[in-house]
Amino acid sequence: MADTTVYGYRRSVYVRIVRLALEEKAASYRLVEIDPFAPGGLPAAYLERHPFGRIPAFEHDGFRLYETGAITRYIDDVFPGPALRPGDAKGRARVDQIMSLLDNHAYRTMVWDVFVERARGGADETRIAAAMARADTCMRALEDHAGDGPWLVGSGLSLADLHAAPIFAYFRRTGDGAALIARHPRIAAWWAATDARPSMAATRFPVEETA
């Protein structure tokens, strides 16, 4: 059987995106614990897998890869199971666009500027207010491209949904985030459908298991 390893830890948005793709393909894999914020820093050997010291890193049958979008597209291309991108060029371009907008405009805004900022206590309200305006733009952009069903692109679950879900899993845990999602009914319906996937249950963040 092919040997598949994900390096990273369970609290990471990007590690969860890769794990979601593997779970949706019903692939078996190992998760090797790497904590980029550990007091002692990263193990030196890890930088051979990821020269920028981020997580996740990935290895499949000796083939090493980093950068989450590259990893999930590779998983979709190589692993058996349901296709996680549409078959047509426009649909695939839309999935790529959404993955990129999430990386560039949603991750830092919704996870670090809102969820982590609130979790720290003594939150910087100016930073949060600015982030909430950007989060609203993200949601409108996602709604603009959603199809008739719950999914972000076309009529089936895709890598776009898997790239968004862990970001929203943190964001919705704040009062601000939950309220913003409620004001975007299509996003709320998307979240309900996505969070009901067994892949989401199999990859819960520790914080989701304690409350």
Ligand SMILES: N[C@@H](CCC(=O)N[C@@H](CS)C(=O)NCC(=O)O)C(=O)O
């Ligand atoms: N562009 C990278 C981003 C990965 C990333 O930012 N991962 C976070 C954890 S979710 C990380 O490693 N943070 C550690 C740090 O910023 O030093 C990817 O797509 O894989």
